[in-house]
Amino acid sequence: MSDNWIEFFSLDADEQGAAQLIDAQVQWLLDREIIAHAASPDEFLGAYREGPRRVDAFDMAAIPDSITADGKQTLFDGVRVEKGWQVSHNIDGFEGPPCPICGSWMATDVAGDALRRWYVSQVEPEVECANCGHADLLGNWPHKFAGYANYASLLFVNSWPLSPQFERELLGRIGNRPGVVYVRL
Numbered sequence: 001m002s003d004n005w006i007e008f009f010s011l012d013a014d015e016q017g018a019a020q021l022i023d024a025q026v027q028w029l030l031d032r033e034i035i036a037h038a039a040s041p042d043e044f045l046g047a048y049r050e051g052p053r054r055v056d057a058f059d060m061a062a063i064p065d066s067i068t069a070d071g072k073q074t075l076f077d078g079v080r081v082e083k084g085w086q087v088s089h090n091i092d093g094f095e096g097p098p099c100p101i102c103g104s105w106m107a108t109d110v111a112g113d114a115l116r117r118w119y120v121s122q123v124e125p126e127v128e129c130a131n132c133g134h135a136d137l138l139g140n141w142p143h144k145f146a147g148y149a150n151y152a153s154l155l156f157v158n159s160w161p162l163s164p165q166f167e168r169e170l171l172g173r174i175g176n177r178p179g180v181v182y183v184r185l
């Protein structure tokens with residue numbers, strides 16, 4: 001499995017609020033024993049590793065048998081926290097999001113330009129669908145392989161897909177406008 005991560009963030013929290021929101025999720029993951037403190041924190045893998053109850057975050061039926069055959073189930077390599085104004089975006093295979101009204105895809109270069117404007121201005125841009133004319137803030141066009149600006153994020157590094165139920169639960173804890181992207185390097 002090549003390097004990847006699943007990155008969670010809030011679209012509307014300010015700098016202080018976003019940091020508090022992400023810290024609260026780290027504590028929640030520690031309390032649920034999905035993660036544990038790392039003996040040696042790592043720049044890429046972060047300060048947390050798999051916890052004793054890590055399987056609670058996954059649908060084990062969806063994980064290939066080959067990685068569980070030896071009894072060692074590596075479901076993710078680490079959990080990392082990023083703080084400060086940033087863009088969270090897929091790298092290998094970045095895609096524009098589909099229109100939330102008609103489903104037609106935003107061109108990749110249009111999405112990339114809007115994302116750059118968002119990062120530079122720190123103001124979320126409004127984008128318009130080339131097909132139906134629907135206009136809304138870029139963050140209201142959710143897509144796992146696109147990108148969004150934010151003030152803090154929580155990343156499952158080198159992770160198998162989380163269970164849909166766990167992903168919904170975590171998103172539900174991240175404020176009014178939560179977001180998630182799947183990043184492949």
Ligand SMILES: [Zn+2]
Nearest residue numbers: 099102129132
């Ligand atoms: Zn549309």
